[in-house]
Amino acid sequence: xxxxxxxxxxxxxxxxxxxxxxxxxxxVVAEAENGLDALQACSQHRPDMVLLxxxxxxxxxxxxxxxxxxxxxxxxxVFCTAYDEHxxxxxxxxxxxxLMKPIRPERLAAALERARTFIAGRENHPPATSSSQPRxxxxxxxxxxxxxxxxxxxxxxQAEEKYVVVHHARGEDLIEExxxxxxxxxxxxxxxxxxxxxxxxxELVEIKRVGDGHVQAILRHGKVPLEVSxxxxxxxxxxxxxx
Numbered sequence: 001x002x003x004x005x006x007x008x009x010x011x012x013x014x015x016x017x018x019x020x021x022x023x024x025x026x027x028v029v030a031e032a033e034n035g036l037d038a039l040q041a042c043s044q045h046r047p048d049m050v051l052l053x054x055x056x057x058x059x060x061x062x063x064x065x066x067x068x069x070x071x072x073x074x075x076x077x078v079f080c081t082a083y084d085e086h087x088x089x090x091x092x093x094x095x096x097x098x099l100m101k102p103i104r105p106e107r108l109a110a111a112l113e114r115a116r117t118f119i120a121g122r123e124n125h126p127p128a129t130s131s132s133q134p135r136x137x138x139x140x141x142x143x144x145x146x147x148x149x150x151x152x153x154x155x156x157x158q159a160e161e162k163y164v165v166v167h168h169a170r171g172e173d174l175i176e177e178x179x180x181x182x183x184x185x186x187x188x189x190x191x192x193x194x195x196x197x198x199x200x201x202x203e204l205v206e207i208k209r210v211g212d213g214h215v216q217a218i219l220r221h222g223k224v225p226l227e228v229s230x231x232x233x234x235x236x237x238x239x240x241x242x243x
Contacts, residue, residue: 035058052079054083078115
């Protein structure tokens with residue numbers, strides 16, 4: 001079983017590595033000091049299990065777990081933390097166990113058994129994208145590495161075949177998610193203007209009718225106006241009025 005350890009404290013990583021060494025068949029394939037490095041390591045090594053701290057700089061463990069839930073194959077996520085108040089959020093992020101520091105050998109052994117059970121039935125645990133807590137970043141894959149895009153920097157999302165193009169403050173990236181799932185997760189932040197396009201509410205400046213009768217949305221940072229479908233016009237007008 002391949003394992004990634006993610007914790008910003010080197011002593012905590014060393015302790016976990018020592019405890020894991022007592023279990024045959026366990027291979028620690030990478031260590032990470034924050035959530036972004038953990039995601040990069042998981043993208044590269046495709047581990048079976050991730051031992052994940054919660055309080056880490058930058059992307060924390062909960063945010064990383066929400067992204068890992070959408071990985072295919074999806075790793076078993078076990079949180080290792082000094083704080084018990086995050087347990088509910090951890091299981092909402094699809095964790096299979098929650099270990100309190102200092103980690104006791106018998107609790108880690110139980111978590112490993114849970115992970116083996118999860119891995120054995122992994123085909124019955126498909127990648128998940130829904131959570132009661134929306135992510136703060138979107139995850140784009142770039143030639144074997146990952147880029148996290150802050151959701152509050154996204155201008156609009158446009159579906160193209162099986163991908164979604166994220167137009168954001170630093171450029172454009174492709175993500176392997178559906179527009180429908182993004183609308184469900186971030187419905188309060190984005191508004192649909194077309195069957196293939198969601199626009200950040202704060203980016204909307206106005207909508208206008210052009211000479212051929214079509215309606216276009218003008219964005220604060222948009223290089224070109226975006227087409228608005230007929231079925232979205234009425235609702236979009238109300239949205240713009242409320243801004």
